[in-house]
Amino acid sequence: MTVALERTVLPPDSDPNLTDLARVLASEAASKRGVAVLVGPDGNPTPLPDAVFDVLRVVVDVLARGMAITIAPHNTMLTTQEAADLLGISRPTLVRLLEGGEVPFEMRGRHRRVRLADLVEYQTRTRRDRERALGEMAERGEKDDIYSATVDPTFTR
Numbered sequence: 843m844t845v846a847l848e849r850t851v852l853p854p855d856s857d858p859n860l861t862d863l864a865r866v867l868a869s870e871a872a873s874k875r876g877v878a879v880l881v882g883p884d885g886n887p888t889p890l891p892d893a894v895f896d897v898l899r900v901v902v903d904v905l906a907r908g909m910a911i912t913i914a915p916h917n918t919m920l921t922t923q924e925a926a927d928l929l930g931i932s933r934p935t936l937v938r939l940l941e942g943g944e945v946p947f948e949m950r951g952r953h954r955r956v957r958l959a960d961l962v963e964y965q966t967r968t969r970r971d972r973e974r975a976l977g978e979m980a981e982r983g984e985k986d987d988i989y990s991a992t993v994d995p996t997f998t999r
Contacts, residue, residue: 864906
């Protein structure tokens with residue numbers, strides 16, 4: 843059996859079964875589970891690892907909300923345009939990140955290629971850095987009592 847390494851799945855047109863399944867998978871009972879089991883068409887149960895169950899939960903939730911989802915392995919190599927689109931930045935900005943050493947890349951001939959895993963790691967790192975910086979700003983604001991200054995703002999017009 844040949845499996846596509848990357849696949850985009852479009853949401854079905856208003857499938858109530860999908861909505862019910864999303865609700866069941868998101869329920870508290872599903873999160874306090876033992877071992878999830880997939881029952882095949884032949885009736886044979888196959889235990890699902892927790893990681894696969896969690897991915898299934900996310901995929902069903904996204905599809906139930908009417909959004910498409912793309913599944914790709916982490917060792918996928920992306921073009922600079924694909925990588926920039928994933929990060930939501932322009933290609934020239936991504937190239938500056940690559941050349942600045944923020945994200946590793948490989949040269950394939952004259953073209954840069956970026957591993958998806960490296961992009962995900964960059965996203966995680968920058969999100970963590972932003973959260974830490976915002977936390978520090980909030981702490982400084984509380985320490986300097988900045989919030990009381992905005993309780994009764996002075997209107998200028």
